[in-house]
Amino acid sequence: MLTPLDIETTVFRRSMRGYDKAEVQEFMARVAADYEFLYKENMELKEQLQAMDEKIAQYIRLEESMRNALMLAQQTAEEVKAAAQKQCELMVREGEMKVEQIRSRMRDEINAELRRLSELRQKSEQARAQLRAVLTSHLELLDRQLPVTEAGSSEQEAIQTA
Numbered sequence: 058m059l060t061p062l063d064i065e066t067t068v069f070r071r072s073m074r075g076y077d078k079a080e081v082q083e084f085m086a087r088v089a090a091d092y093e094f095l096y097k098e099n100m101e102l103k104e105q106l107q108a109m110d111e112k113i114a115q116y117i118r119l120e121e122s123m124r125n126a127l128m129l130a131q132q133t134a135e136e137v138k139a140a141a142q143k144q145c146e147l148m149v150r151e152g153e154m155k156v157e158q159i160r161s162r163m164r165d166e167i168n169a170e171l172r173r174l175s176e177l178r179q180k181s182e183q184a185r186a187q188l189r190a191v192l193t194s195h196l197e198l199l200d201r202q203l204p205v206t207e208a209g210s211s212e213q214e215a216i217q218t219a
Contacts (some may be wrong), residue, residue: 061093 064085069075 061089064089
């Protein structure tokens with residue numbers, strides 16, 4: 058690629074019927090100035106393009122980093138969710154086991170109380186039977202020791218009717 062300096066320092070051979078030297082030099086000076094301007098602008102644009110490429114590369118790295126962070130966050134969220142689900146299931150199972158233990162204990166206590174109640178009823182019936190037997194034997198003893206007379210029984214009947 059030609060540089061502006063190459064254009065300015067270019068020397069043409071002379072010929073007999075050549076162009077006006079002053080006009081050619083003036084034209085060459087204008088071309089060199091325009092070329093120099095375009096050359097500098099091209100260099101600036103290349104530098105800007107390179108800077109933009111670097112920024113794009115930086116943004117691509119940042120995007121990749123953010124994508125990785127997002128994926129990691131999603132994986133972590135899934136792991137936390139799974140762990141929470143497992144913990145919840147474990148807590149439910151433990152709760153169900155405790156409920157079953159309490160039910161079992163309550164059944165045992167109810168059965169024990171029912172046995173106690175049955176025993177108390179039996180003892181009550183036994184005590185009632187013993188008391189009846191004692192009372193019956195006392196009545197028989199009284200009947201044997203006190204002779205009942207007919208007059209005594211009519212007096213007793215009179216007392217009862219009054």
